[in-house]
Amino acid sequence: MWSDHTGRVAHNRGGGCRVKNYELVLHRVEADLAAGRLRIGGRLPGERTLAEQLGISRPSVREAVRVLEAMGVVRTATGSGPEAGAVIVAEPVSPLTAVLRLHLATNHLPMSDVVQTRILLESWSAREAAGRAPGLDAAELKVADDLLDRMDADGLSPEEFHLLDAEFHVALSGLAGNVLIAAVMASLRSAIHGYVLAAVPNLPDWEAMAVTLRGEHRAIVAAIRAGEPEGAADLVTAHIRGFYQAAQLQTP
Secondary structure, eight states: OEEOTTOOEEOOOSSOOOOOHHHHHHHHHHHHHHTTSOOTTOBOOOHHHHHHHHTOOHHHHHHHHHHHHHTTSEEEEOSSSTTOEEEEOSOOOOHHHHHHHHHHHTSOOOHHHHHHHHHHHHHHHHHHHHHTGGGOOHHHHHHHHHHHHHHTOTTOOHHHHHHHHHHHHHHHHHTTOOHHHHHHHHHHHHHHHHHHHHHGGGOSOHHHHHHHHHHHHHHHHHHHHTTOHHHHHHHHHHHHHHHHHHTTOOOO
């Protein structure tokens, strides 16, 4: 595969391995994220534009976007309004995470199982992160802080808020320093986001809940920074359970 001066990507013609269409689109997303041309919540170019730029057919673009949606990289909506098209909901990550995402996307997951898994993974991660607080990289903590600041922005829709919320919880799990736990949490991101967003209509007051969630997020990070393992773990558990209980959904 090569890229010319216009950014067009093409297949190798020298008999090398042929790149799958979804990989071409994935490489485009990765390049645009790295260059700052895209960010979480940004929209992919239209089907025709991508087909022309990447040298593939429009049906191939549709197929590629379906794969990326199953991987949890994009969310799609049909129609012609402002919400239509493919929106970036997560940064591409490791091949292991992609495989897990594809598996989870094609298997029904009971919500109670997702909640229980979140509690197990995230409470453990918070406990471990707080235990290693003195050695935590400032850049790792800054990722969580930046996401919290973005969640404080005025006028965020519930979907925009929860996209950032899912990113925050994945970043939080990464502070534990366990690559496999971080990969599993990243794989669960789409399932978590879907169930959380579906629960929003059940909340009596979304604005009040958003204020509560922001405060709980910052309390969790503060406990990790202060090196309080049990406190951080308890806060995460209460945070996850509290949301589902407020939305009148059954929790384990």
